[in-house]
Amino acid sequence: MAEKSFKYVILGGGVAAGYAAREFAKQGVHPGIELILSTEIVKADLPANTLVSATGETFKYQILIIATGSTVIKLTDFGVQGADAKNIFYLREIDDADKLVEAIKAKKNGKAVIVGGGYIGLELGAALKINNLDVSMVYPEPWCMPRLFTSGIAAFYEGYYANKGIKIIKGTVAVGFTSNSNGEVKEVQLKDGRVLEADIVVVGVGGRPLTTLFKGQVEEEKGGIKTDAFFKTSVPTVYAVGDVATFPLKLYNELRRVEHVDHARKSAEQAVKAIKGLEKGQSVDEYDYLPYFYSRSFDLAWQFYGDSVGDTVLFGDNNPQSPKPKFGSYWIKDGKVVGAFLEGGSAEENQAIAKVAKLQPKAENLDALTKEGLAFACKI
Ligand SMILES: Cc1cc2nc3c(=O)[nH]c(=O)nc-3n(C[C@H](O)[C@H](O)[C@H](O)COP(=O)(O)OP(=O)(O)OC[C@H]3O[C@@H](n4cnc5c(N)ncnc54)[C@H](O)[C@@H]3O)c2cc1C
Structure with a gap:
């Protein structure tokens, strides 16, 4: 099978990966950047500095930057009954968004149920309402975005959404779905016994960092790959950036993992600056991030x-x-x-x-x- 060798490999094609490539280009590396698409890495052997793709291709590197991001948590992961019905959507990839847009067109003036009261739930609830669907939102917590919003902040958004005609059902969860003879979702069963009609369901119940390829090969912390202030992992030839990195947040003197674009961009730039700084014998300031x-x-x-x-x-x-x-x-x-x-x-x-x-x-x-x-x- 083919083997390719690179000085640097950035694993991923998302926000952090793009910003890492951009920073390499700024540092003068751009003549050699090769973009390898439609290639899933299925094995990583960090002691051997090697990645292997699903088609058996081997990639050798001197330095690896892991930028694999997160994967969406699905209700089928918990065995929720009927959760594999058609028109139950998640949002992670462009393809997910395209499919949702198609369903919105097909189910004009239909009923939509949003499962989850976080970022995805709130933004999608608004988007579906704007597209004339009859929207209900369901979440177990006492108010939306509970990890960030106080009850006072949430009361405003819940009131605003209610004024727009969105029904908010709190303190319960979706425990099952029924579908019609085409396999399309028709009803959402709630834990409190209520049943909601639905032509479209959008689920936003969080993500999970994609670190499985590296399990047991690199130190982990708080669900992510542990790094220093330069995004270097416990393996000196390997860096981790974006959603997968658990890094020292200097301002709070604490290790944190952050799932947001701003940090994905800045962590990637920091890692590449540190890599190039080491090569040139130049020091780089520690990452000092303001969430x-x-x-x-x-x-x-x-x-x-x-x-x-x-x-x-x-x-x-x-x-x-x-x-x-x-x-x-x-x-x-x-x-x-x-x-x-x-x-x-x-x-x-x-x-x-x-x-x-x-x-x-x-x-x-x-x-x-x-x-x-x-x-x-x-x-x-
Ligand atoms: C719908 C949605 C809306 C969001 N909205 C916001 C927002 O408004 N503001 C905000 O700050 N953040 C938002 N986020 C979060 C933000 O998108 C992420 O924090 C950011 O994308 C993280 O960047 P990343 O590069 O670490 O991961 P990603 O951008 O997810 O990129 C990961 C890349 O790695 C690739 N990959 C993974 N595994 C493999 C493998 N084995 N082999 C090869 N490639 C692999 C993936 O295909 C992908 O290209 C949103 C996220 C979602 C899903």
Whole structure:
């Protein structure tokens, strides 16, 4: 079987892989970048610096950058009855999106059930409603996006969605699906006994980092591949970037894994700078990342920077009926503001909350902070 040898191999074709390739090009490596498509790696032998593809091709490398990202968690993984019916969708690959668009066209004015109240659930719920489907959302938690949103933040979005005609069913989960004679989903059974009609179901219940190829060959931590501040793993010739990396988050002195594009881009750039720096004997600064998440749905847009720990305050106009709602939250730990969220902010205001999360100014009086609201961030 064919064998190819490379100085560097980037495994993956997603966000982090693309930014790693771009950084190599910036560093002058571009004349030699080869793009190998439609090739799945099925075996990795890190001690032998070798990858093997599904067709048996062998790839040798001096340095490997793992950028395999995440795979979607499916209800069939848990054996949910009927979860393999047609028109039950997940969203990870372009192909998934294309199939969903086809179903939206085929099921005009039909009923859609969204399973999950995270990013995918909220963004897809809005997209399906805009496309005139009758949308219900189901999730087990007491409010949407519970890992980030406080109850106050969530109350705004749930109110806004309800005003748009989206039905929100909380505190229960989908436990089964029935389908028609074509195998298309028709009903969603909930754990609390309710049954929802459905022509389309979209499931957004999270992802899982793709690390299986490397199990037992490299140190892992918190579900990802453990790296240092330069994204080097426990195997010195192997780096891991993007969703798969568990890295030291300097600002919080803690190992974290982050599943977002901003970190995928920056971690990839950092790894390549470190690789080239080592070759040239030049030092590179440690990765110093400020967590940054964002989302858009309907005519809403929010940004969050920093850490969502400690006490919280809610400020601004968070009435879902307002013509132009604009509100935010701060997270306060040990007397310092460590996280900031803003809905409806301008570019300058979003920069201001980012600065607050980075600089962590003191805020001892929470009532005063609530009253001051966005002005607190804008004066920093
Ligand atoms: C629907 C959706 C919406 C999202 N929206 C946002 C958003 O609004 N904002 C945000 O910050 N983040 C968002 N995310 C998260 C963001 O997309 C990921 O954090 C980011 O893509 C991670 O980049 P990555 O390069 O690590 O992985 P990916 O971009 O997932 O790339 C992984 C690549 O590795 C390849 N691969 C995996 N295994 C193998 C193998 N064995 N052999 C060969 N190739 C392999 C895959 O085919 C893919 O090309 C969203 C994710 C999804 C699914």
